[in-house]
Amino acid sequence: MAIWQNLFTRGAADDAAWRRFAVWLLTVFGGGIAIIYLALIVIDPYDTGRFPTFMPAGIPDEHQQVNSASRGRNPAFNAAIFGNSHGQLLSPQRLSAQTGMRFVQMTSPGSGPREQLTFMRYFLRHHPDTQGIVLAADERWCTHDAALPALFQFSPWLYESNFQYLTHILSTRAIVAARKRVMMALGKLPAYDPAGYWDYETGKPWNFHPGTDDKPLRAIATSTDVNRFFPALEALDTFTATLPASLPIVIVMPPQSSQMLPETGTVAANELAVCKEAIARRVQERGRGVFLDYLVDGPRARDPQNFMDRDHYRLPIAREIETAIASALRAANPQQSPPRATPSPPAR
Amino acid sequence: MLFQSQEFVLIFWPLAALAYYAVARSAPARQNILILISLVFYGWWDARFIVLLVGQISISWAMAWLHERTKSNAPLYLGIVLNLASLGTFKYLDFLLASFEGMTGVALPRAHIILPIGISFFSFQLISYLVDRLRNDAPLYAFRPFALFVMLFPHLIAGPIVRHNELVPQFDEDPRRDGMWARIGIGLTLFTLGFAKKVLLADKLANVADPLFAQARDSVLTFGEAWTAALGFTFQLFLDFSAYTEMAIGIALVFGLLLPENFRRPYLSADLREFWRRWHISLSNFIRDYLYIPLGGSRHGVGRYVVATILTMGICGLWHGAGWTYVVWGLWHGVGLAVNRGWQQLNRPLPWVAAWAITMLFVIAGWVLFRAADFPTAASMLRSMAGGNGFSGSLGHLGLLIAGAAASALIPSAYEIKDMRPILNPVTATAMAVLAGLCVLEVGQGPAVNFIYFRF
Numbered sequence: 153m154a155i156w157q158n159l160f161t162r163g164a165a166d167d168a169a170w171r172r173f174a175v176w177l178l179t180v181f182g183g184g185i186a187i188i189y190l191a192l193i194v195i196d197p198y199d200t201g202r203f204p205t206f207m208p209a210g211i212p213d214e215h216q217q218v219n220s221a222s223r224g225r226n227p228a229f230n231a232a233i234f235g236n237s238h239g240q241l242l243s244p245q246r247l248s249a250q251t252g253m254r255f256v257q258m259t260s261p262g263s264g265p266r267e268q269l270t271f272m273r274y275f276l277r278h279h280p281d282t283q284g285i286v287l288a289a290d291e292r293w294c295t296h297d298a299a300l301p302a303l304f305q306f307s308p309w310l311y312e313s314n315f316q317y318l319t320h321i322l323s324t325r326a327i328v329a330a331r332k333r334v335m336m337a338l339g340k341l342p343a344y345d346p347a348g349y350w351d352y353e354t355g356k357p358w359n360f361h362p363g364t365d366d367k368p369l370r371a372i373a374t375s376t377d378v379n380r381f382f383p384a385l386e387a388l389d390t391f392t393a394t395l396p397a398s399l400p401i402v403i404v405m406p407p408q409s410s411q412m413l414p415e416t417g418t419v420a421a422n423e424l425a426v427c428k429e430a431i432a433r434r435v436q437e438r439g440r441g442v443f444l445d446y447l448v449d450g451p452r453a454r455d456p457q458n459f460m461d462r463d464h465y466r467l468p469i470a471r472e473i474e475t476a477i478a479s480a481l482r483a484a485n486p487q488q489s490p491p492r493a494t495p496s497p498p499a500r
Numbered sequence: 501m502l503f504q505s506q507e508f509v510l511i512f513w514p515l516a517a518l519a520y521y522a523v524a525r526s527a528p529a530r531q532n533i534l535i536l537i538s539l540v541f542y543g544w545w546d547a548r549f550i551v552l553l554v555g556q557i558s559i560s561w562a563m564a565w566l567h568e569r570t571k572s573n574a575p576l577y578l579g580i581v582l583n584l585a586s587l588g589t590f591k592y593l594d595f596l597l598a599s600f601e602g603m604t605g606v607a608l609p610r611a612h613i614i615l616p617i618g619i620s621f622f623s624f625q626l627i628s629y630l631v632d633r634l635r636n637d638a639p640l641y642a643f644r645p646f647a648l649f650v651m652l653f654p655h656l657i658a659g660p661i662v663r664h665n666e667l668v669p670q671f672d673e674d675p676r677r678d679g680m681w682a683r684i685g686i687g688l689t690l691f692t693l694g695f696a697k698k699v700l701l702a703d704k705l706a707n708v709a710d711p712l713f714a715q716a717r718d719s720v721l722t723f724g725e726a727w728t729a730a731l732g733f734t735f736q737l738f739l740d741f742s743a744y745t746e747m748a749i750g751i752a753l754v755f756g757l758l759l760p761e762n763f764r765r766p767y768l769s770a771d772l773r774e775f776w777r778r779w780h781i782s783l784s785n786f787i788r789d790y791l792y793i794p795l796g797g798s799r800h801g802v803g804r805y806v807v808a809t810i811l812t813m814g815i816c817g818l819w820h821g822a823g824w825t826y827v828v829w830g831l832w833h834g835v836g837l838a839v840n841r842g843w844q845q846l847n848r849p850l851p852w853v854a855a856w857a858i859t860m861l862f863v864i865a866g867w868v869l870f871r872a873a874d875f876p877t878a879a880s881m882l883r884s885m886a887g888g889n890g891f892s893g894s895l896g897h898l899g900l901l902i903a904g905a906a907a908s909a910l911i912p913s914a915y916e917i918k919d920m921r922p923i924l925n926p927v928t929a930t931a932m933a934v935l936a937g938l939c940v941l942e943v944g945q946g947p948a949v950n951f952i953y954f955r956f
Binding site for chain 2: 166167168169170171172173174176177178179180181184185188305319320321322323324325326327
C-alpha cells in the first residue's frame with residue numbers, strides 16, 4: 153500500500169473528532185479575524201476618515217509616518233510644509249501668523265522624495281483650496297535613482313486608495329494604534345498636535361563640536377558634463393502639473409554644516425549645482441513661487457552654533473528661513489505684482 | 501504570492517480549496533482546477549514565466565511521448581538537455597560569463613536575465629522523470645496529470661522535489677475519501693506551525709544575521725558578532741526552509757495530497773551522513789539517485805566513491821546558487837562526507853556529544869561560506885569565529901538564538917507531527933486558531949519576507 157493510502161484511515165470516530173477540530177479552528181480563526189478587521193475599520197486607528205466612524209478626530213501617535221494621514225486631511229489647514237527632518241523645525245504656527253494661511257507640518261523624518269510626494273498628493277486631494285506649499289527639498293531630491301525607493305519605514309497604503317487601505321489595515325501595529333485611539337477617545341491619552349510641529353532642539357543641550365573647518369569656501373561649481381537626470385524632480389513636475397497655476401510653491405534647500413558640503417570641483421559638487429539649477433528653472437518656469445537655496449558654504453554653514461548636528465540647523469536658522477518663506481509667499485499672492493526670482497539669502 | 505501573506509491565507513487558499521472540493525467527485529475536473537489554481541499562483545510572481553513553465557512541461561512530456569512512440573532514447577536525451585539548457589541559461593549564464601571574464605580578462609556583456617522563480621525545482625523534477633523513462637522506471641502519463649505533478653502549487657516554488665510516482669497516482673484518489681477531516685485538520689495544523697516558525701522566529705533571526713553578514717563585508721567582526729551571525733543564520737535557514745516545507749505539506753494535505761518529507765531535525769545529527777539524511781531530504785534523494793549512484797557511488801572502490809561524493813556535492817552546491825561560494829560549500833560537504841566515511845570505517849565511534857559537536861561545527865562553518873557575499877568575507881568571519889581576531893564581544897540576541905536552537909531541536913518534523921495523535925478538543929483548536937491569527941496580523945506589518953530557498 154502506498155504511503156499516502158495507509159494514513160488517515162483511522163476510523164469514523166477519529167475522523168469525526170478531526171472534523172470538530174478543523175471546523176472549530178476555522179470558525180475561531182475566521183470569526184476572530186473578521187471581528188478584528190471590522191473593529192479596525194470602525195475605529196479607524198490612523199484617523200483617515202475613509203469610512204463612517206464614531207471616533208473623535210485626531211490620534212495620539214507622534215510618528216509622522218502614520219499621523220500624517222490624520223493631519224493631512226484636517227480641514228483646519230490650507231497650507232503645508234513637506235520634507236524630512238531638514239524641514240521639521242519650520243514652525244507652522246509662525247508661518248501661519250506671517251502669511252495669513254493656515255499651515256500644517258507634514259514633514260516626516262528620514263523620508264525621501266517618494267514619501268514626500270505621496271504626502272503632497274494626499275494633502276492636495278483633501279485640500280483642493282490649498283493656498284501654499286513649502287517643500288524642504290534636501291539633496292535626496294537630486295537622486296539619479298529612477299526607482300525613487302522609500303527611504304524609511306513608510307506605509308503608502310495609508311495615503312492611497314480605499315482598496316489599498318482595506319488590504320493593508322489588518323496588522324498588529326494597527327491594533328496597537330486602535331487601542332491608543334480608543335484610549336484617546338476615553339480621555340486617557342492626549343491627541344497629538346494637529347499642526348504636527350515637533351521641535352527637536354528645545355530641551356536638548358547643544359553639543360555640536362565638529363572642529364574648525366579651514367578649507368576654502370566650497371563654491372557652487374560651474375555646471376560641467378554631469379548626470380542631469382533627476383527623476384525626483386521629474387516626478388515633482390508631474391505633481392505640480394496637476395496644481396492650480398495660482399498656487400505658490402516655495403522650495404527650500406535647507407542648510408547643513410560645511411563639512412556636509414561636497415568639495416569644489418568634485419562630481420558631487422557639480423551634480424548638486426546642476427540639481428539646484430534644475431530646481432530654480434522649474435520654479436522660474438512655473439512662475440508662482442521661489443527657490444531658496446541655503447545649502448551653501450559660508451559663515452552660516454561654518455558656525456557650529458547654528459547646528460544641532462552636521463545636518464540639522466537650530467531654531468534661529470529656522471526663524472530666518474521662515475521669514476524668507478513668508479516673504480516669498482506674500483510676494484506670490486495673486487493680488488500683488490507678479491513674483492520675481494529671489495536670490496539666496498545672504499549668509500550670516 | 502507567498503504562503504505567509506494575508507492574500508494567500510485569507511483569500512487565495514480558501515477559494516482554491518472551495519473550488520477544488522466543489523468538483524472533487526470528478527478526477528479530471530479537480531485536476532483541471534488545481535492546474536488553473538497553480539497557474540494563477542505562479543503567474544502572481546511574474547506572468548511572463550508561465551510560458552517558460554508550461555513550455556518546459558510540454559516539451560518534456562512531448563519527448564516522453566515521442567520515446568513511447570518511437571522507442572528511441574534520443575527524445576529523452578534531448579529533453580534532458582533542453583531542461584538543463586533552460587536552467588543553465590536563466591540561472592547560470594551571467595555566472596559563467598563573469599567566471600570566464602575573471603579567468604581570461606576578456607570583458608563580456610552580461611545578459612541580466614531575471615531568474616524565473618522555482619526553475620531549479622521544476623527543472624529537476626522534469627529531468628528526474630525523463631531519466632526514469634530512460635531507466636524504464638516511469639510510465640507515460642497523460643498530459644494533464646503530468647503537468648499537474650510538476651506545477652502543483654504547494655511544491656512548485658521551493659519543493660519538496662517530488663518524484664512522479666509519489667504524486668501522480670494520488671490524483672486518482674478522491675480527496676473526500678476516508679480520513680478527509682484528519683488530512684484537513686493535520687494540514688491546517690502543519691500550516692499553522694510552519695507559519696509561526698517562519699513569521700515569529702525565522703524572520704526575526706534574519707534581522708539578527710543579515711546586518712552582521714552585511715557588516716562583515718566591510719569590517720572585521722568580533723568573536724561574539726561572528727558567532728551571533730553564524731548561529732543566527734544557522735537557525736534562520738533551517739527554520740525558514742522547514743517552515744516552508746511544513747506549510748507546503750499542510751496545504752497539499754488539505755487538498756488530499758501528501759508531499760514527501762524534507763527535514764527530520766537535522767541539527768541533531770551526529771555525523772555528516774546522518775545530516776544529509778535529515779536535511780533537504782528530497783534533494784538528497786534526488787542527487788543520490790541521479791548523480792551519486794550513476795557516478796559510481798560506493799560500490800566501485802574508495803577512489804570512485806571519493807570522486808562521486810565530492811563531484812555530487814559540488815554540483816549540489818552549484819544548484820543552490822550561481823556563485824563560487826556555493827560550489828565550495830558543496831565541495832566542503834563532499835570532502836566532509838568522504839572523511840566521515842573514512843572515519844566510520846576505522847570503527848572508533850566518538851561519544852555522541854563529541855560527534856554531534858564536531859558535526860555541528862562543520863555544518864555551521866559551511867553555512868558561513870554559504871551565506872557570505874564572497875570568499876574574503878567568509879574567511880574573515882571564520883577567522884573571527886576561531887578567535888583569530890581575539891575573543892572580544894559576546895553573543896547578541898541570546899534569547900532569540902536560544903529560541904532558535906530550541907525550535908530547531910525540539911519542534912517535531914512535519915512527518916512526526918503528521919503521525920502524532922494530538923488532543924483534539926476546542927482548547928487545542930482555539931490555540932491553533934489564535935496562533936494562526938497572530939501570524940496573519942504579524943505579516944500585516946509590512947512586506948512579507950521571502951523564503952530563503954526561493955532564490956535557488
